[in-house]
Amino acid sequence: MGKSLNEILHEMITMPNVDWSEVWVATYETLYMTIVSTIFAFIFGLILGVLLFISARSKSPFARVFYSIISFIVNLFRAIPFIILILILIPFTSLVLGTISGPTGALPALIIGAAPFYARLVEIAFKEIDKGVIEAAWSMGASTTTVIRKVLLPEAMPALVSGITVTAIALVGSTAIAGVIGAGGLGNLAYLTGFTRNQNDVILVSTVFILIIVFIIQYIGDFFTNRIDKR
Template sequence: MRDDLFDLLWEALRETLYMIAWSSFFSLLLGLTLGILLVVTDKGHILQALPVQKTISLLINGVRSIPFIILIVILLPLSRLIVGTSLGPTAAIVALSIGTAPFLGRIIENSLKEVSGGKIEAAIAMGASPLAIIFRVLIPEALPALVRGVTIAIIGITECTAVAGAIGAGGLGSLAIRFGYQRFREDIMIATVLVIVLLVQAIQLTGDFIAKSIHNRRFKIE
């Protein structure tokens, strides 16, 4: 292994973690909003509005049907408009957030639909407002499933950062392509893959631990 391996890996890892952190934050905000709207505007729910529900569903399906690398290219003008550039980790956050939010929205929708209808009816009977039902019944009851779903989404974002690296986003994906593949640096290619695998494992273990802790705490309380 060459002397520059550690420095290259550290800089690439820093850029990848930066993209993951901010993309996860914005994707969660968008995905949570989409997921909640899909559930509460569905037939028979607290804010039934089928035209709204169907429109959001079609929008999500449309974005999810576009391959991520094509979506990045499509969103380059938007990235340039928002952050002033179409290159680098900050620009990639725009595409990563928009690209993964629909996927996360579906995960959140499925998690919220697992909440017992009886608990929602009980909250309505007690005079709870729609916002109170969302934030005091739906989300708390689905929290372990939501954590597992968010964990899956963050792993997906991690994988997408590698794809984004192919068009100038930086990070571990860019390092693997520019140095590992194009310059025939097998040491960088192997080290990059290993770091990504360890990163994904760390995210999965953390998510599982948090979800299990929430589940165990709730079980003890009940």
């Protein structure tokens, strides 16, 4: 039998069902999944973004084919809904990590889901760089590695930081989805403890903590973006 509005409001104010030790553990698990997956998504996404940008500008037939393959893979994994991606990657996750449950078991899906997304943001960031600056570096005989290190990365750094901020926030949402199927974290707490037991105060606390994490990530991202951007 459902609760009355007064009962729900009273529950949310007094929070009789909230076990704060569980909340802190769930928060740690969410932060663990978010931080680790963001770091790896940044590394792999940056590599993919560089490969996409460089191969797209090359006139070599091999580079064009290479771009088409990488672009297809990126688009493919971006198009797969995250919860389906988790299920598809269960054999791979089990093989690599030896487990498919808990925060660690969610990492492969989080990384593989986020890296292609960030790769496109990286490619877009590079495309926004003044073409004259890049062409000048090429005309002076700079190698591809030098152009990447001395031109692309410094010029696009504000956009790269902004992009990883967006990616990290998206990953917080993905950890909540992963939590619903047993990965732990605040999503797991909100669903298994809050929703299934009809404990609205647990759902509220979980939601508030997720929002706090998102706001902190956004603040940190904006801070560094503003510090780096000299325009």
